[in-house]
Amino acid sequence: MSRVADLLFANRVWKSVFRHGYPSNPRNRAEVMFQNVFLHIQSVKVFKRSLKVSATFGLGLILAYLFLLLTLTGFLLMFYYVPEVHRAYADMKDLEFAVSFGVVLRNMHRWAAHAMVLFTFLHMARVFFTGAYKAPREFNWVIGIILLIITLFLSLSGYLLPWDQLAYWAITIVSNLIRTTPPADIMGAGASYLVLGGTQIGQNTLIRFYVMHVFGLPAICGLLMVVHFWRIRKDGGLARPDESNIPLR
Amino acid sequence: MSDHTVEPEFSYDQFSRRDFFTLVGGVAMAGTFGAALVGSFRYMWPNVLYEPPKRYKIGPPAEYPVGVNFIADQRIFLVRGVYGLRDNEYRVVSAICTHMGCTPKWVQKDDRWECPCHGSQFNTLGVKVAGPAPRPLPWYEVTVGNDGRLVVDQNKVVTADYKLSI
Amino acid sequence: MSTSVGIVLAIVVLAVIAVLLKVKAWRPLFLFTGLVVFALFWGQVVKDQAHPYNPYQEAYKQLLIELAGGDPAKVYFKPGIVQRYLPTLDRTDRCETCHLAVEDPRFKDAPQPFTFHPEISNHPPDKFGCTVCHEGVGISVDLQGAHGHRENWRNPVLNKELVQSRCVQCHERGASLEGGSLYARGEILFDRVGCLGCHPVKGQQLERLPGPDLRMIPNKMQLDWLAGWLKDPGSYLKKTYMPNFGLSDDDVKAITSYLVASARDYLAKQGGDNLTGDVATSAAKVAKGKELVLSVGCLGCHNIDDATVVDEAGLDPSVRERNFGPDLSRVGDKLNGRWIQQWVLNPKGQDPKTTMPDLRLSETEAEAIAAYLQQKGDGTVTKVDLAPEPDNAALVERGKERIEWFNCSGCHPIAGFEGRAFYGPELTFEGDKQYFRLAFEEKKEEMIELDEEEGVQSHRYVANFVRMKLEDPRQFQPALLKMPDFHFSQEEVEALTVYVTSLKKRVYPAAFHVEMDQQRQAISRGREMFARYNCRGCHEIDPGAPRSSGHLRAYYAGEDKALAPPVLHGEGRKVQPLWVQGFIQKPITLRPWLTVRMPTFGLSDSEVETLSDYFIALEDKDHPFYGVDPGHLDPVSVAKGKKLLMSFKCLKCHVLGEEIPKDKSPNELAPNLALGKTRLRPAWIDEWLTDPQGFQPGTRMPNFFFFDELEDENGDEVLDANGNPKLDYTNETAEANFVQIRQIRDYLMTLNAAEARRMWDKLSGGAQ
Known part of the structure; x- marks a missing residue:
């Protein structure tokens, strides 16, 4: 066995990719975390209390996975959907009628989007009730708020894309809301003009919402998520009760 | 946990229920990802096309007189009953010149197709006899559909000796 | 879908519960969730193949195999979505995914969804797809969805006749289309x-308001008749277009009061005669009136129970349903006799916009008709005890309000409402x-x-x-x-x-719009005229029109058919347009033996032109080139023609000039030859003489010229579509015939009234 292991792990290719040996000793195990771009996000060491499920209920992680799922399904959906007013509805229906697995992909995208809003609220409630927004984590709370708003904007912009009656009237309501921004005849009218790309919902609106939905908002969201995670590490891992009361392990 | 040099021998005693659960759960997850991958691949394979169909119906066989018939809508020639064919035999050849895509004209007196654009000429087998065309005109499979009309399938290019007998 | 969501939610709930209960068995949970997600995903893979159209395609395949004699190898069938993509119409129709046999005539009588679609004048599905006419949801491939029986979908598939409402998306209104009769x-x-x-x-x-002028009421009506009529028009005239407004007694009283009061003032201002009361009557007058009503042509538009319908089958059911003019069977209960007299004498004098024509009756004839009609009535009309009170100002005022509310002036001219209408919803x-x-x-x-x-x-x-x-x-x-x-x-x-x-915005690209050409436009306008003035009540014409014509002919049985108004088939081919125009404006006696009269309609010049264009368009004829200048005719040919006319004994039947031979019954008479010059197209005379029987089967005109039968190379006779032998119109016999035919024509083209008079005198003198 050992020879097989050596053959696999003790060569130049492995070393050039992973830069550490087989994680069979503590040093290598630490290296695994350090050297891997995906894993280094985790602390090398964590508080045992943080490992308890009830510490976070894994809500943040679930959100990260939902974002990943939405990105993947959204990526696939973009292959059949064209944001053009004469085609959008038919394309959406095509996914339902004529494309293999189109329905399940669209439904995954839709339900994951709903779930993302739900879990964002749960996540924030957890943070709030465990007091995890307190110093030194205030900034991360603010980022979290921005992420919440982006999540809602993502949901909203995605809502127009099927280009059906539901979509049309929902965005009508939203644009009317925007229009009431005081002072309504300057700010409100201007903001609504900017968002709709005109005075009524049309091709301009659809392409604006589409570009924001598939690029603008996810890009900002991803960027802020990186900052969000990085701050968790820099702020000392997951929040926990006053350190003076619980000995470090 | 231990040094890899002292790896214990495998035994069923040590393959605990925990390990079994982990293994089966892991396999199930792998299977799930497999399904997702298969699904994604199948998803990318379109079932309907927004383009003129390659397999299409033309009229019933009796509609076309003996000779070379030009069918303008689909840009094909239907050859019936001439050049080695009996009256009940049919062939279909593309009416798109292989040079620049003009429509060659059938010239009955010379028994050949002549392209008006750059002078390519094709004989009764669709083979170029003059001009710049790089390839012969392709012949397509023609069959009789369920409703008795002729069906041309441009996906199936056949040799010049292919013929449909009715 | 909802089941998957349910399962996922159940997992989430289970996981939360597990966490809350501090479950330590993580691995069984991992195993459990892992297996569930696995099952869900692979379940999707299987489910993806279960299309809603599978059962139909399977059934269709079985039918195909049956038709191929049970040999599956002979059948080409590829399962999957069948799609017609029509970029120019911005449509994708997948109806044929289930309606698989729309192009296969073998499935003519198959039940849906496999029924064959009969071709409707050049609308191939390759070019038009399905939903362009049938509506529904072309892209959908499940039953409810495709037929549009879904929430939030407002254009369901159109059942049977409703499809006709889609024709005008591309075709013009008024173009009577094949398959568009409804x-x-x-x-x-x-x-x-x-x-x-x-x-x-x-x-x-509206060209004119559809209802009669109500400003004549005091002169025209017996006022006690009004209330019963308003309460329920059907009780007096079953087939009337006047609808039932469901008026209360108060409303009826108010409305009649206003109508009478306003009309009284109006008439006073107009200064006309008072026409109330009946005309003096006698048995002889009534009998004469009856004879006139039944013979001059009233029955073309009106019904009256004294008329015996001879040829029941010949009557169009839609005409039986509602008459063009009101039924006269009980008119005596409604109208004043003196008013009837004035009305039939000169309808336009009473109501300048009426479509009732002038039958050119004499004073005494009009009086006889009035005498006859005023006693038509059995007094059974419900005389509701709601006499109008034109002097009750409050009631009159209320009547005005109610008339405004019900918009009576939308259909009737009413004094005080001129030019005003109170519209309902726009359509x-x-x-x-x-x-x-x-x-x-x-x-x-x-x-x-x-x-x-x-x-x-x-x-x-x-x-x-x-x-x-x-x-x-x-x-x-x-x-x-x-x-x-x-x-x-x-x-x-x-x-x-x-x-x-069908009243919709047109959504298809202009390239699909079909404009009527001049001929179709002329036909369309002509049909409209024929309907508006009910020319079709008397004259049979235009078999392609949406409704039949020549109903009056049904009253003439057997031999008497010759007394019915003439059939106008081929009229445009036969007569000169200018002559038609003149005739319609001022009819002259053409067939002196008829009692039925061509009335004077008082049409405008453009209306008359529309009619003559209609006749021409029906026959596919050009407009102006019809005449022959008599000065350019060969005198020899004319002289020979005259001889031929005599030798063929044409004048045995044909009248020449104004006089009718007294010793002959109408059945033996034929039209006045002296009118040929101004009336007939020379080319028509040629065609007519060549083969009268073929031209108008059943005519009493005999064939005078005989042609050889056409032979093919084998010496066999050639048959036409009806199985009759075709004739040779090119050989020497034919040449000789045509020379004679032209000679007769040339003579007729020179035959003017004076010449006819001379001929007639000579002939009748000779006979004596």
Whole structure:
């Protein structure tokens, strides 16, 4: 066995990719975390209390996975959907009628989007009730708020894309809301003009919402998520009760 | 946990229920990802096309007189009953010149197709006899559909000796 | 889908519970969730193959195999979506995924969804797809979805006749289309019923108000008749277009009071005669009047119970249903005799806009007709005891309000309402109406319940709304709605539904629009004229028209057919346009033996032109080139023609000049040859003489010229489409015949009145 292991792990290719040996000793195990771009996000060491499920209920992680799922399904959906007013509805229906697995992909995208809003609220409630927004984590709370708003904007912009009656009237309501921004005849009218790309919902609106939905908002969201995670590490891992009361392990 | 040099021998005693659960759960997850991958691949394979169909119906066989018939809508020639064919035999050849895509004209007196654009000429087998065309005109499979009309399938290019007998 | 969601939610809930209960068994949980997700994903892979159309395609394949004699190898069938993509129409139709045999004539009698679609004049599915005419959801591939029986979808698939409402998306209105008879009927009805009196439609207007002028009431009516009529028009005239407004006694009294009061003032201002009361009568007058009514042509438009319908089968059911003019069987209960006399004498004098023509009756004839009609009536008319009180100012004022409310002036000229109408909803784009604007009101809940039982969404469909509205106009909100009840028959309801739902924006690209060419336009306008003045009541013409014609002929049996108004088939080919125009404006006696009269309609020049263009268009003839200049005819040919005319004994039947031979019965007479010069097209004379029997089968004109039968190379005779031998019109016999035919024609073209007079005198002198 050992020879097989050596053959696999003790060569130049492995070393050039992973830069550490087989994680069979503590040093290598630490290296695994350090050297891997995906894993280094985790602390090398964590508080045992943080490992308890009830510490976070894994809500943040679930959100990260939902974002990943939405990105993947959204990526696939973009292959059949064209944001053009004469085609959008038919394309959406095509996914339902004529494309293999189109329905399940669209439904995954839709339900994951709903779930993302739900879990964002749960996540924030957890943070709030465990007091995890307190110093030194205030900034991360603010980022979290921005992420919440982006999540809602993502949901909203995605809502127009099927280009059906539901979509049309929902965005009508939203644009009317925007229009009431005081002072309504300057700010409100201007903001609504900017968002709709005109005075009524049309091709301009659809392409604006589409570009924001598939690029603008996810890009900002991803960027802020990186900052969000990085701050968790820099702020000392997951929040926990006053350190003076619980000995470090 | 231990040094890899002292790896214990495998035994069923040590393959605990925990390990079994982990293994089966892991396999199930792998299977799930497999399904997702298969699904994604199948998803990318379109079932309907927004383009003129390659397999299409033309009229019933009796509609076309003996000779070379030009069918303008689909840009094909239907050859019936001439050049080695009996009256009940049919062939279909593309009416798109292989040079620049003009429509060659059938010239009955010379028994050949002549392209008006750059002078390519094709004989009764669709083979170029003059001009710049790089390839012969392709012949397509023609069959009789369920409703008795002729069906041309441009996906199936056949040799010049292919013929449909009715 | 919802099951998957349920399962996922169950997992989430289970996980949360597990966490809350501090479950330590993580691995079983991992195993469990892992297996569930695995099953869900692979379940999707399987489910993806279970298309809603699979059972239909399977069944179709079996049918194909059966047709191929049970050999599956002979059948080509590739399962999957069958799609027609029509970029120019911006449509994708997948109907043929289930309706697999629309192009396969072998499936002519197969049940749906495999029924063959008969081809309708060059609308191949390659070019037009399905939903362009049939509506529904082309991209959908499940039953409910594709047929549009889904929530929020307002264009369901159109059943059978309703498809006709789509023709005008590309074709022009008024073009009678093959397969569009119900639509055409709706179009005529919409105009005839006077829908436009209340419902504006952009681009359409009433030529004249459909109802009679009510400003003549005191002169015209017996006032005690009015109230019963208003309360229930059907009780007096079963087939009237006057609808039932469901008026209360108070309303009836108020309205009649206003009508009488306003009309009295109007008539006083006009300064006409008082025409109340009956004309002096006698048995002889009544008998004479009856004879006139039954013979001069009143029956072309009116019904009267004294007339015996000889040829029941010859009458168009739609005409039997509602007459063009009112039924006269009980007219004595309604009208004043003296008014009838003035009316038939000169209808336009009483009402300049009436379509009733002038039959050129003499004073005594008019009096006889009045004497006859005024006693037609059995007194059974419900005389409601609601006499109008024109002097009751309050009542008159209230009557004015009610007339305004019910918009009586939408259909009738009423004094004090000139040029005013109080419109109901506009119908210009009624077919496009959004379902949430369909005011089903009190019926809505009931309909939704019914729809849920039947799995449709009929309460969202315009056609359904229109149909219900026409069947029972006030059912949605009896207390508020005012549309009256026209007592439409089922067929009329369907026809009007088709028409009203056809009132939509045109959505297809201009390249698909079919404009009528000049000929079709002329035909369309001519048909309209024939309908408006009811020319079709007397004259048989235009077999392609949406409704039959020549109903009056049904009153003439057997031999008497010769006494019926002439059939106008081929008229445009036969007569010169200028002659037709002159004749319609001022009819002259053409067939002196007829008692039925061609009336004077007082048409405008453009209307007359429309009619002559109509005749020409029907025959595919060019307009101006018809004449022969007598000065350029060969005198020899003319002289020979005269000889031929005599030798053929044409004058044995044909009249020459104004006089009718007294010793002959009408059956033996033929038209005046002296009119040929101004009336007939020379080319028609040629055709007619060549083969009268072939030209108008059954005519009494014998064939004078005989041609050899055409032979093919083998010496066999050649048959035409009807199985008759074809004749040779090119050989020497034919040449000789044509020379003679031309000679006769040339003679007729020179035959003027003076010459005819001379000939006639000579002939009758010779006979004596």
